[in-house]
Amino acid sequence: MTKYDNVFNSQKTLAESLTPEEAVAAIAVVTAIADASIEEVDPEGLAGILWEFEVFEEYSEDEMIEIVDKLIYIAESQGLSPLFNTANESLPEDLVLDGFAAGVVALLDEEELIVPQNKQPFLKRLQTALDLEDEEADEIVKEIIAAFQAGENEADFDDEDDTITVEDYLEDVYESPLGNFTVSIPVDPTQGGKIQTQEGVVGFSDDFGTLLRIDYYPIPPEQLEELESEGQEEYLKNIVVDKYVPQAIFTNVSDAQIKYSEYLEDIFAGAYYALVDMPKGSTMSQQGNNGTATRLDAYRGLLAFINGEFLYIVSNQRSFLYGEIPNDIAEEAEYIKDNILSFVETMEFS
Template sequence: MGKYDRIFQSDAVFEEFLSPEEAVAAILLKGVAYANAIVTAAADSSLENLEIEWFADILSGFEVFEEHANDELLEILDRLITLANISQGNAKSEGLGALFNSANDSLADELVLDGFAAGVSVLVDEDKLIIPKPKTPLLKQLQEALEIEDTEAEEVIDSVLNAFAESEDENENIDIYESPLGNFRLPIPVTPEQGGKIQSQEGTVGFSDDLGTLLRIDYYPIPDNQIEEMRSLGQQQYFQSILLNKYIPQVIVSNLPEANVVYTDNCVDVIEGAFFALANMPDGASISRQEENGHSQRLDAYRGLIIFSYCNFLYIISSQRCFFDGETHNSIEEEAELIKAEILEFIDSIEFK
């Protein structure tokens, strides 16, 4: 018996199939390709040590997943792992075989190559940009199980390797900011050509430019007594208290007395629980307009803020929306959703450690 026959030649199937809703998310929305990649990665490594965030990041680069947010990919992955009993390490071989069979049975013809490409991606040696020889038997059996011709398989492998090479070239040209505490890193979101500036001090870093961009990260290690307070109050109540009663009064209102909170939202499905607030800041933007008398006057702005915790750090991440002369405001709810989406996109670019 080949090393991977117990997976790719297993007769096991799930007694519980995906619900219609999960089928839409996991199959019609290309979740089947995701399942095939899980099998490929899991077959040759410990699932307990699988870096799920990295795995989701790999798949987010596929066109078939372009409409999926990172949280959605993680949810699909968690669901599939649960179905296969992988997370508990129970019946690993049978679980992987059943996962592969259930995915493959539902795999639409047009997604076969996507499934194979996802499997190839998790086997690439990113430093050498090759498929390591010890991994080639696994890749060959995945190819045969999906009934892919050698020519097509070679084209997919070449395409995946080229994509990794292009990504590496792009990353070499991206400037990275890393927190002095080493708890996060991210591509710098502003450029010198647009007047980009980085202002960093203990516990905070801000990125701004001449176009009105302002993205700020405040971060604090959470001491034990605050962890206890969070447990006592409840996470959402704790976040709300910190943001509305401490941070905004001390950081914003103390400098802009007319600033006030106009919208709040408990984002329980964001980053395992977060809290959002929108502050109206008259004359509070980071950029100014020139008055006829030669004086400069700061623009009006909204500041959106999201607070959450990760690995015993408290994060408050914010962004501003400047209002230039003559620009019409949307409703508060619409402005809140726009700036919240912008902050979440910024958060997706951050690698937390």
């Protein structure tokens, strides 16, 4: 008897039937138990992950927990194979991918964002049992991992962020902790407006995909010398192209590319502007067919300039819904640049 035969090498089924939704959840339950034990399964945690699937959008959290508890009891009393076989038989064709996705989330290492090597044999047998092609299965795994990455990087900030709603801030103007600038708050509390801060950064976002962000740094003496020797245009270009974009964007969005750049002589005695194409790099996500949220494509505009003793990089994101085709890159660059400049006009420096 080989490993996982207790799941896949029997024709037994349950006496009772499963609903299509229960069938999807059952695959997650079987998968979670197959490489561990029933005692190690966290019903509430598993229910919480499954609740994000579109197929369960009509269910409450409590109802999801009840479903998972019921399925765990069936697995314990009647066995994994009858539960899996009944789930497989109960899956309509349009939910087979959801069933496989449910298995993937039950196997995923949420810290490493991979399916561990020792669990991949089970995933392969699950794929075979559900009659999925390699390409289909690989795409689901990629979507699940991207969805978890989206959850981790949604705010584009670190875990230590101070995040408050605009309504709780009680002011129309945000003031930098260093006292170097104030800026009008550009998001609305009725649209889920939030202010997210950490040292040297403030971001403004809402539930509709708005993202305006200000990074600000006191310029150290050694960089002042670099600025003087290189000239402002070259200095700002190097900051954006060689330092900021690789560290803030490329590390999170591997396929990102700078698509447009220009030097603006008349802005703050010289400013450098760049547009970055970020495939699946938006802070905004859209629900997919398999119940997973996938990050949208986006363009991010960046404007770097110097005011007083500080370097500023002000950015704005434009996200594209599935099927939405961007305009010509020059038009998009101009549109986002105008948004940034309008925002910068509300800043007051001291």
